Amino acid sequence: MIELAPIALLGGLFGLDVVCFPQMMFSRPLVAATVAGAFAGNTATGMFVGVAMELIALATLPFGASRYPEWGSAAVVGGAVAAALEPGKPGALTLGVLAGLATAWAGGLSLVQLRIWVAWLARRRRPALDAGSRGAVLSLQLAGLTGDLVRAAAVSALSYAMLFPVARAAQGVWTLSDSVSRSFVVSVAAAVAGTVAWTIFHSTRGARWYFAAGLLIAVLGLLVR
Amino acid sequence: MTAVLDAGMAPHPRLSPMTWVRIFSRMLAIQGSWNYETLIGNGIAFCVEPALRQLPGGIKAREFKEALTREGAYFNAHPYLAAVAVGALARVELSGVPPDRIERFRTALCGPLGSVGDRLVWAGWLPLCSLIALLIFGLGGGASVVLGVFLVLYNAGHLALRVWGLHVGWTRGLNVASALANPVLRQGPAYVARAAAFAAGIAVPFTAARLLGHHVALLGVVLGSAALGAAALVRLHGRVEGYKLALVLIALFALVSVAR
Numbered sequence: 001m002i003e004l005a006p007i008a009l010l011g012g013l014f015g016l017d018v019v020c021f022p023q024m025m026f027s028r029p030l031v032a033a034t035v036a037g038a039f040a041g042n043t044a045t046g047m048f049v050g051v052a053m054e055l056i057a058l059a060t061l062p063f064g065a066s067r068y069p070e071w072g073s074a075a076v077v078g079g080a081v082a083a084a085l086e087p088g089k090p091g092a093l094t095l096g097v098l099a100g101l102a103t104a105w106a107g108g109l110s111l112v113q114l115r116i117w118v119a120w121l122a123r124r125r126r127p128a129l130d131a132g133s134r135g136a137v138l139s140l141q142l143a144g145l146t147g148d149l150v151r152a153a154a155v156s157a158l159s160y161a162m163l164f165p166v167a168r169a170a171q172g173v174w175t176l177s178d179s180v181s182r183s184f185v186v187s188v189a190a191a192v193a194g195t196v197a198w199t200i201f202h203s204t205r206g207a208r209w210y211f212a213a214g215l216l217i218a219v220l221g222l223l224v225r
Numbered sequence: 226m227t228a229v230l231d232a233g234m235a236p237h238p239r240l241s242p243m244t245w246v247r248i249f250s251r252m253l254a255i256q257g258s259w260n261y262e263t264l265i266g267n268g269i270a271f272c273v274e275p276a277l278r279q280l281p282g283g284i285k286a287r288e289f290k291e292a293l294t295r296e297g298a299y300f301n302a303h304p305y306l307a308a309v310a311v312g313a314l315a316r317v318e319l320s321g322v323p324p325d326r327i328e329r330f331r332t333a334l335c336g337p338l339g340s341v342g343d344r345l346v347w348a349g350w351l352p353l354c355s356l357i358a359l360l361i362f363g364l365g366g367g368a369s370v371v372l373g374v375f376l377v378l379y380n381a382g383h384l385a386l387r388v389w390g391l392h393v394g395w396t397r398g399l400n401v402a403s404a405l406a407n408p409v410l411r412q413g414p415a416y417v418a419r420a421a422a423f424a425a426g427i428a429v430p431f432t433a434a435r436l437l438g439h440h441v442a443l444l445g446v447v448l449g450s451a452a453l454g455a456a457a458l459v460r461l462h463g464r465v466e467g468y469k470l471a472l473v474l475i476a477l478f479a480l481v482s483v484a485r
């Protein structure tokens with residue numbers, strides 16, 4: 001359980017980046033899972049989990065007040081779980097992505113609760129805010145930032161503590177081959193990423209032809225390889 | 226136009242470099258107190274506050290407190306393009322524009338800064354940078370290259386947008402609406418979307434191929450299944466979120482593998 005401290009720290013920092021500070025996209029699965037994998041001693045596995053989750057995360061558009069999964073702490077958990085499993089055995093990528101997606105869902109719910117809590121804090125400070133109190137403005141901002149850091153750290157630590165033992169046990173009795181396991185996860189991730197292309201086609205004239213041109217280049221490139 | 230400009234801009238206030246540093250660094254935390262009631266309202270007050278200290282009488286004065294109260298009210302904008310509002314609101318507050326006019330101006334800024342930013346950044350620049358990084362991964366790039374390219378490319382656009390927003394808001398004040406007609410904001414989303422579509426076409430197959438590793442012979446089956454899955458998801462559009470469906474499918478797959 002000593003590994004929970006760095007996971008909570010990483011998850012807290014990457015979770016904070018999703019909305020509150022500094023939104024520089026360290027929290028993208030591609031980045032967060034790779035860094036978590038490196039911390040857990042297997043950068044490559046962390047990156048593979050991050051890439052699969054990134055394909056899925058492409059479909060998430062964090063518009064305004066919409067509710068969305070929280071990818072920062074999720075990717076830390078996904079990358080760390082996969083990197084800490086036995087590397088030579090099948091199932092690591094599948095179980096890492098699964099742990100990441102479950103955490104993304106829980107993290108999204110916790111983000112909603114945080115926003116409700118911040119609104120409650122703002123209502124409590126309303127008289128001071130309405131009186132133009134500088135201290136009230138600064139303390140509300142600081143409380144929100146601190147709350148988000150604690151939320152993301154807690155989500156990461158709890159998810160890892162609960163999911164890693166389950167993932168390790170599941171890998172021990174994993175029956176499907178590595179090829180089938182990988183193919184399934186990649187198919188699902190690529191399917192979700194494919195919906196992004198549709199969203200772009202829907203909103204931008206001619207985009208489908210650009211997609212088709214890119215696809216043609218990719219097919220030719222893969223055939224040549 | 227000149228009358229509006231004069232009413233909104235005179236006298237011309239100045240801010241010290243340290244004040245600009247404070248405002249800019251606070252903008253990185255503008256969503257720190259995001260909530261379902263005032264959205265980024267408190268964040269706007271938090272960012273404008275270093276500039277408001279220059280109002281006559283400083284932080285103890287009635288003018289400062291009234292301005293801070295105004296700026297802390299409900300506000301909605303894309304967090305990066307909120308820089309336009311922060312710059313413009315700092316300018317009009319320090320220029321002595323009447324409070325009722327500032328409130329109307331503030332309300333008018335909300336909608337456009339949200340929709341333009343969402344289209345340009347969340348639906349355009351972010352997916353494009355992500356797909357370029359995925360393509361580099363698919364072509365065999367190592368972790369440092371993939372992450373480095375993604376973070377540098379994305380944040381070059383991100384930070385430039387914040388700096389531009391702050392500058393244009395401050396220099397134009399009440400006339401900042403004309404800045405939103407900037408070609409980058411008007412036509413940029415369409416160009417970025419086409420580039421993202423092109424990148425998606427190349428990146429997804431290469432990424433899938435590398436993820437499959439030495440099982441790459443299955444790539445055709447994987448891409449065919451992905452195309453069918455994407456079509457099914459599109460038909461379910463709005464009724465199910467992609468990541469939730471992925472969670473359920475992968476969980477069922479894991480159960481099958483464990484229970485066999």
